[in-house]
Amino acid sequence: xxxxxxxxxxxxxxxxxxxxxxxxxxxxxxxxxxxxxxxxxxxxxxxxxxxxxxxxxxxxxxxxxxxxxxxxxxxxxxxxxxxxxxxxxxxxxxxxxxxxxxxxxxxxxxxxxxxxxxxxxxxxxxxxxxxxxxxxxxxxxxxxxxxxxxxxxxxxxxxxxxxxxxxxxxxxxxxxxxxxxxxxxxxxxxxxxxxxxxxxxxxxxxxxxxxxxxxxxxxxxxxxxxxxxxxxxxxxxxxxxxxxxxxxxxxxxxxxxxxxxxxxxxxxxxxxxxxxxxxxxxxxxxxxxxxxxxxxxxxxxxxxxxxxxxxxxxxxxxxxxxxxxxxxxxxxxxxxxxxxxxxxxxxxxxxxxxxxxxxx
Amino acid sequence: xxxxxxxxxxxxxxxxxxxxxxxxxxxxxxxxxxxxxxxxxxxxxxxxxxxxxxxxxxxxxxxxxxxxxxxxxxxxxxxxxxxxxxxxxxxxxxxxxxxxxxxxxxxxxxxxxxxxxxxxxxxxxxxxxxxxxxxxxxxxxxxxxxxxxxxxxxxxxxxxxxxxxxxxxxxxxxxxxxxxxxxxxxxxxxxxxxxxxxxxxxxxxxxxxxxxxxxxxxxxxxxxxxxxxxxxxxxxxxxxxxxxxxxxxxxxxxxxxxxxxxxxxxxxxxxxxxxxxxxxxxxxxxxxxxxxxxxxxxxxxxxxxxxxxxxxxxxxxxxxxxxxxxxxxx
Numbered sequence: 001x002x003x004x005x006x007x008x009x010x011x012x013x014x015x016x017x018x019x020x021x022x023x024x025x026x027x028x029x030x031x032x033x034x035x036x037x038x039x040x041x042x043x044x045x046x047x048x049x050x051x052x053x054x055x056x057x058x059x060x061x062x063x064x065x066x067x068x069x070x071x072x073x074x075x076x077x078x079x080x081x082x083x084x085x086x087x088x089x090x091x092x093x094x095x096x097x098x099x100x101x102x103x104x105x106x107x108x109x110x111x112x113x114x115x116x117x118x119x120x121x122x123x124x125x126x127x128x129x130x131x132x133x134x135x136x137x138x139x140x141x142x143x144x145x146x147x148x149x150x151x152x153x154x155x156x157x158x159x160x161x162x163x164x165x166x167x168x169x170x171x172x173x174x175x176x177x178x179x180x181x182x183x184x185x186x187x188x189x190x191x192x193x194x195x196x197x198x199x200x201x202x203x204x205x206x207x208x209x210x211x212x213x214x215x216x217x218x219x220x221x222x223x224x225x226x227x228x229x230x231x232x233x234x235x236x237x238x239x240x241x242x243x244x245x246x247x248x249x250x251x252x253x254x255x256x257x258x259x260x261x262x263x264x265x266x267x268x269x270x271x272x273x274x275x276x277x278x279x280x281x282x283x284x285x286x287x288x289x290x291x292x293x294x295x296x297x298x299x300x301x302x303x304x305x306x307x308x309x310x311x312x313x314x315x316x317x318x319x320x321x322x323x324x325x326x327x328x329x330x331x332x333x334x335x336x337x338x339x340x341x342x343x344x345x346x347x348x349x350x351x352x353x354x355x356x357x358x359x360x
Numbered sequence: 361x362x363x364x365x366x367x368x369x370x371x372x373x374x375x376x377x378x379x380x381x382x383x384x385x386x387x388x389x390x391x392x393x394x395x396x397x398x399x400x401x402x403x404x405x406x407x408x409x410x411x412x413x414x415x416x417x418x419x420x421x422x423x424x425x426x427x428x429x430x431x432x433x434x435x436x437x438x439x440x441x442x443x444x445x446x447x448x449x450x451x452x453x454x455x456x457x458x459x460x461x462x463x464x465x466x467x468x469x470x471x472x473x474x475x476x477x478x479x480x481x482x483x484x485x486x487x488x489x490x491x492x493x494x495x496x497x498x499x500x501x502x503x504x505x506x507x508x509x510x511x512x513x514x515x516x517x518x519x520x521x522x523x524x525x526x527x528x529x530x531x532x533x534x535x536x537x538x539x540x541x542x543x544x545x546x547x548x549x550x551x552x553x554x555x556x557x558x559x560x561x562x563x564x565x566x567x568x569x570x571x572x573x574x575x576x577x578x579x580x581x582x583x584x585x586x587x588x589x590x591x592x593x594x595x596x597x598x599x600x601x602x603x604x605x606x607x608x609x610x611x612x613x614x615x616x617x618x619x620x621x622x623x624x625x626x627x628x629x630x631x632x633x634x635x636x637x638x639x640x641x642x643x644x645x646x647x648x649x650x651x652x653x654x655x656x657x658x659x660x661x662x663x664x665x666x667x668x669x670x671x672x673x674x675x676x677x678x679x680x681x682x683x684x685x686x687x688x689x690x
Contacts (some may be wrong), residue, residue, distance in 0.1 A: 018607025
């Protein structure tokens with residue numbers, strides 16, 4: 001597997017929250033060589049099952065990596081001197097400071113290439129010229145007259161970003177939607193790893209829908225799949241200029257394992273053990289309240305699911321130049337794979353037993 | 361329909377205290393429902409049976425309204441209060457509220473030293489005419505709704521709690537007019553939407569529907585200096601694509617739009633920047649539900665003069681009847 005090529009396909013495919021059909025088919029292709037079956041549910045989660053080797057019924061672990069990405073949506077159609085322009089609203093936490101000048105695709109009756117335009121700074125009133133552009137300043141221009149725009153585009157159409165994945169130096173790459181396609185790629189590495197390592201447990205790999213807006217896919221897939229354990233995999237803040245606090249992590253130093261209320265401490269320990277077995281460096285992250293990731297949705301499904309959280313360090317989150325180190329993507333996958341290969345029939349019982357002993 | 365609207369919008373029913381509204385709705389729907397149920401939270405659920413060929417569809421309209429709750433009574437007999445749901449401070453001063461037992465209070469505020477400034481909610485109080493804490497007829501924990509008579513001017517209808525009694529009216533009318541449906545349709549008159557869509561959440565857990573459609577109000581962009589929004593009063597029901605709590609199911613949105621086009625009904629597409637509806641709770645319930653919302657354009661949402669257009673109400677009923685009368689293929 002060439003991780004750059006894989007990530008290039010994954011990140012350059014459109015998949016706004018709530019509009020994941022296209023990216024789902026690309027994820028399916030990426031995971032298909034390693035799994036036994038696929039299904040898609042009512043809210044658009046793509047679920048792949050890789051069966052374990054034990055006799056059924058086998059315990060199952062759910063891996064959740066969200067496939068949706070932040071995007072825009074047409075909120076109004078304006079005309080100016082016969083030209084059509086689209087006003088936009090955000091889908092997920094779009095950082096508005098970087099919108100002016102971005103390339104986009106409008107998903108109308110057909111896909112239309114467009115750009116995000118605005119008055120240049122030199123034409124703005126002085127007091128506005130140094131401020132970031134806001135949504136009311138910005139338009140999508142697809143280069144068509146108003147009649148054609150009205151024919152092809154409707155209010156509520158999705159607008160996705162258009163940005164190729166670029167190689168930086170070393171093993172660093174930059175592009176859009178690495179949050180969270182980096183994790184989708186990492187799950188592919190995990191599944192590949194498990195074709196080489198025997199595993200007793202069933203693995204349900206889920207490319208979750210609408211994480212950026214509602215953690216929807218985590219809540220719903222954990223409910224329908226009833227896993228015994230779950231791991232969410234997402235991105236976390238990479239270290240860089242201005243980002244040096246203990247909640248940030250060096251790119252290339254390995255996956256980050258989270259500790260906090262969304263994570264079962266026994267899961268964290270077992271993930272650390274798996275990293276040690278691989279002699280893999282890891283970071284330890286913390287969250288004091290909800291983690292803001294699928295781990296939250298997974299943990300509270302059904303009767304409660306012991307959940308772990310693995311994160312890939314990423315710089316410039318929610319921009320079109322999100323950057324990761326390919327080594328972290330591959331290592332996160334191997335770590336999940338090793339963790340799963342080490343799961344036996346007693347694992348869940350041991351988690352519970354440990355908690356009882358602590359209570360005595 | 362105006363008699364029914366008047367009856368419902370003037371009723372008392374802050375979140376958590378929906379009993380009066382439920383007892384007004386029950387006799388309206390009883391003759392048309394195959395089954396009626398009230399659950400532990402107070403949701404009223406009416407089942408209309410299908411012919412066995414369709415899906416399980418949950419329709420949700422919330423009975424509750426925003427209001428206030430007494431948190432403290434001064435020794436002089438004034439009531440300090442907290443909000444139930446999204447109550448804006450600038451809608452308070454001079455308004456009247458009504459408690460469950462009929463006690464009416466007027467809202468005053470601490471002295472305003474800067475003309476034009478709006479006090480925060482906690483600097484307001486309710487005066488029920490009591491002379492002291494001891495003689496005050498209201499207790500801490502009592503909830504009040506706003507008091508405002510229904511107003512119809514032409515097709516424009518104004519009231520407190522148009523959000524979301526107008527949704528309840530649309531659900532009732534739809535149930536009355538829906539002669540045959542392929543679907544198992546559950547009309548849920550939900551509780552506690554204004555405080556986090558809690559009624560719809562448990563109703564959806566109980567019903568595990570394939571499809572969920574909320575009926576609720578949405579804001580408009582057609583008043584002076586409004587936040588730009590492509591929804592106008594009187595231009596038809598709005599089919600929700602997005603609000604701040606959910607992205608509607610794209611397949612369901614497409615079907616709703618198709619039904620409107622086929623039946624030649626006016627409609628608008630809704631992209632709402634702030635707020636959400638019961639559809640969010642339904643969407644995230646169980647293993648996930650294809651959820652959407654028919655929104656009734658409404659000016660001055662969360663004020664005591666929420667204003668809708670009767671044609672939009674009528675067309676919302678027409679659209680919902682169209683959707684429920686035909687197969688839904690997602």
